Amino acid sequence: MTQQSQDKHQQRQQKLKEKVDERIANAQDEKGLLQVITGNGKGKTTSGFGMVIRCLGHGMKAGVVQFIKGQWDNGERNLLANIGVPFAVMETGFTWETQNKEADTKAAQETWQAAKVMLSDPNIDLVLLDELTYMLSYDYLDIDDVIETLESRPKMQHVVVTGRGAHRRLTELADTVSEVRNVKHAFDSGIKAQLGFDY
Structure with missing residues (x-):
């Protein structure tokens, strides 16, 4: 040069x-930030858990609420629950497996009540609401209640929401919105989800 x-x-x-x-x-x-990670690409939950780990790495406290994926073995939960991170999990699993709107709605609302406890606790620095967007898309949860709860959470509490098709009111409220775009996915080539990589 x-x-x-x-x-x-x-x-x-x-x-x-x-x-x-x-x-x-x-x-x-x-201030406590609200981040929404949406889009059709892979990696939204993984990104959310990365933020949980970052929070813990600074000696802070985090909580996790999982909708949709409740029955899958989950590497992140296996690790984090063992070190004291509180989890609230909607145990019904994928909605296309259950095919029961009444039962899924009840389970979603019960899980949301546990989420509201975390979202009112000033000792929890970050709350991950994994796959929350689907609960709003399917009308399992009331959008007004979700927005009001997020707005009234402790001033310095951060929240990460993941899932496809984020509700417009959620993205408007958010401080940061990221969209993960699908370019290519192994599943589309007939490769099953891999332990330790996909879950």
Whole structure:
């Protein structure tokens, strides 16, 4: 690299640094954040659990509420429940397996009551609401109740919501919304879900 190229590179990076520094200096508010991870791609739950682990790694407390996947063996739960992370799990499993709207609605509402306990506890720094979006899509839970509960949670409590087809009111309320896009999935090629990788 010539000295001229190096000088141009350094000038570009310095301008970038100034912009980043300015944004950091202007971002001084502190509050509990609501993040929604939605979209048709794989990795939404995995990302949510990554945030739970990050929280725990800082000596903070997290809680997990799982809708939909309750009957599957779950590597994250196997690990985290053993170190004291509270879990509330909708034990009915996938709704296309149960095919019973009344039973699924009852199970969803019971699980949501456990979620509300976590969402009112100022000692829990982060709550993962895994697959909550489906409960709203299927009308198992009342959107007004969910929004009100999220709005009235402790001021510094973070919440991560995962699942496809996030309700518009949920994304409007959220501070951060990420959409995971499906490009390619092993299951579409006939490969079954793999222990330790997919669950």
